[in-house]
Amino acid sequence: xxxxxxAPTDEIFEEVKAGCIEIWxxxxxxxxxxxxxxxxxxxxxxxxxxxxxxxxMFDSSNRFKLLGNLSPEARKFVDxxxx
Numbered sequence: 405x406x407x408x409x410x411a412p413t414d415e416i417f418e419e420v421k422a423g424c425i426e427i428w429x430x431x432x433x434x435x436x437x438x439x440x441x442x443x444x445x446x447x448x449x450x451x452x453x454x455x456x457x458x459x460x461m462f463d464s465s466n467r468f469k470l471l472g473n474l475s476p477e478a479r480k481f482v483d484x485x486x487x
Contacts, residue, residue, distance in 0.1 A: 408485045409453045416478045417450040423470050423478075424458045456485050
């Protein structure tokens with residue numbers, strides 16, 4: 405099984421989740437797009453590839469921004485799965 409499908413620790417999962425929500429909340433929500441994305445993230449559980457599902461919602465620019473805001477441990481988790 406690929407590392408991509410392995411769930412992280414709960415601590416890393418919550419950090420990635422919070423980081424993703426933080427980035428989404430910087431965007432204009434005039435048409436409800438941000439609310440839609442944040443709602444789909446808020447209800448997600450730490451199983452399988454759900455952490456990477458949240459990361460995959462972003463383009464490369466926002467992934468880079470996310471990685472810059474993560475702890476070294478969380479960054480390593482994501483890096484090992486997207487490279």
